[in-house]
Amino acid sequence: MEIAILLFDRYTALDVVGPYEVFRCLPEVNVRLVGKQRGLVRNDANSLSIQADFQLSEVTEPNVLVIPGGPGQEAIMGDSGTLNWIRRLNDVTQWTTSVCTGSLILAAAGLLKGRKATTHWLAMERLARMGVEAVNQRVVVDGKYVTGAGVSAGIDMAISLAAILATPAQAQGIELALEYDPQPPFRAGSPDKGPPNLVQRMRVQTRHNQ
Amino acid sequence: MEIAILLFDRYTALDVVGPYEVFRCLPEVNVRLVGKQRGLVRNDANSLSIQADFQLSEVTEPNVLVIPGGPGQEAIMGDSGTLNWIRRLNDVTQWTTSVCTGSLILAAAGLLKGRKATTHWLAMERLARMGVEAVNQRVVVDGKYVTGAGVSAGIDMAISLAAILATPAQAQGIELALEYDPQPPFRAGSPDKGPPNLVQRMRVQTRHNQ
Numbered sequence: 001m002e003i004a005i006l007l008f009d010r011y012t013a014l015d016v017v018g019p020y021e022v023f024r025c026l027p028e029v030n031v032r033l034v035g036k037q038r039g040l041v042r043n044d045a046n047s048l049s050i051q052a053d054f055q056l057s058e059v060t061e062p063n064v065l066v067i068p069g070g071p072g073q074e075a076i077m078g079d080s081g082t083l084n085w086i087r088r089l090n091d092v093t094q095w096t097t098s099v100c101t102g103s104l105i106l107a108a109a110g111l112l113k114g115r116k117a118t119t120h121w122l123a124m125e126r127l128a129r130m131g132v133e134a135v136n137q138r139v140v141v142d143g144k145y146v147t148g149a150g151v152s153a154g155i156d157m158a159i160s161l162a163a164i165l166a167t168p169a170q171a172q173g174i175e176l177a178l179e180y181d182p183q184p185p186f187r188a189g190s191p192d193k194g195p196p197n198l199v200q201r202m203r204v205q206t207r208h209n210q
Numbered sequence: 211m212e213i214a215i216l217l218f219d220r221y222t223a224l225d226v227v228g229p230y231e232v233f234r235c236l237p238e239v240n241v242r243l244v245g246k247q248r249g250l251v252r253n254d255a256n257s258l259s260i261q262a263d264f265q266l267s268e269v270t271e272p273n274v275l276v277i278p279g280g281p282g283q284e285a286i287m288g289d290s291g292t293l294n295w296i297r298r299l300n301d302v303t304q305w306t307t308s309v310c311t312g313s314l315i316l317a318a319a320g321l322l323k324g325r326k327a328t329t330h331w332l333a334m335e336r337l338a339r340m341g342v343e344a345v346n347q348r349v350v351v352d353g354k355y356v357t358g359a360g361v362s363a364g365i366d367m368a369i370s371l372a373a374i375l376a377t378p379a380q381a382q383g384i385e386l387a388l389e390y391d392p393q394p395p396f397r398a399g400s401p402d403k404g405p406p407n408l409v410q411r412m413r414v415q416t417r418h419n420q
Contacts, residue, residue: 179360
């Protein structure tokens with residue numbers, strides 16, 4: 001089994017490494033980090049680089065494609081080379097997935113038209129404007145498209161998919177191995193749980209930046 | 211504020227990137243990935259490399275030190291150069307922290323003697339044998355030592371500390387930004403919740419490997 005994770009300049013690191021850590025626990029799996037070129041790819045905070053061990057042309061038939069999010073998604077949404085690669089891979093994948101604003105990239109590639117999908121809560125309206133049925137849910141499965149909500153949701157997305165790629169028992173084993181028994185210090189991780197004034201401020205800021 | 215995260219051969223990627231992603235959201239922070247030498251450092255599955263932007267000698271006075279876990283911890287526990295660096299930094303840090311089996315490294319450096327600390331559930335007995343009061347808790351704070359349980363607990367550990375380093379409101383903002391509203395697909399992420407036969411099998415395997 002081959003799982004390809006796209007790296008692009010200014011990805012969000014946890015969008016990449018959450019699913020990576022889950023998938024790499026699957027039996028007989030190759031998880032491949034793929035960039036436009038081989039080499040270091042810098043994250044959105046400009047303080048962490050992950051190595052792309054493969055370049056786009058080297059990865060042609062993965063079983064699963066993972067598209068992370070991050071501010072660098074803006075450039076990728078207008079990059080026909082990468083979008084064509086995503087479309088070509090999508091023709092052969094069993095599952096095409098995203099984390100956070102990675103679903104905006106899938107939408108830009110034309111893969112989510114009329115489908116249910118999710119994204120970071122601050123990008124939901126934008127996803128809807130792209131002709132996607134934006135669903136406020138941690139993980140959304142529609143056909144072979146599996147999308148996760150913001151950043152940390154990549155872990156939940158990947159465990160959900162691991163249960164299908166392997167077995168539910170193996171996915172439980174992964175939860176145990178990663179000790180995924182989360183206890184968020186605050187109950188503020190979604191817009192309906194976070195402090196309303198903070199949620200509002202972040203919404204305004206995002207609209208301002210778009 | 212400077213936060214140093216140690217990279218060593220065969221670290222667990224999520225041990226590193228969980229806290230990284232939380233801490234890098236703090237205001238006016240430099241998060242530095244530090245290796246024995248500058249350059250790529252390969253993870254435990256040999257399929258992901260993070261760049262060490264700094265070498266040990268370049269990082270001398272961080273406010274916070276983060277030691278991740280992973281099978282490579284065995285080598286580090288016997289590596290006097292790295293242990294001495296940890297001890298020297300610990301003399302000046304405000305907080306010395308670990309994720310997963312990173313606490314075994316802190317113990318090997320002699321920093322946790324008689325203190326309360328936690329680790330991956332499969333390493334609890336071993337931590338106790340090193341003269342540490344091993345506590346079965348997601349995040350343990352004893353003095354300036356903050357230790358997290360296995361792998362994914364690094365996120366909870368870092369958010370707890372972010373609330374102190376900054377303010378609780380800012381830590382809530384980080385939970386919102388990372389959409390940290392986890393929904394584990396199974397409730398199997400700790401030994402008291404996972405399937406007993408699976409927990410037992412993993413315990414036996416670990417004893418066999420030690």
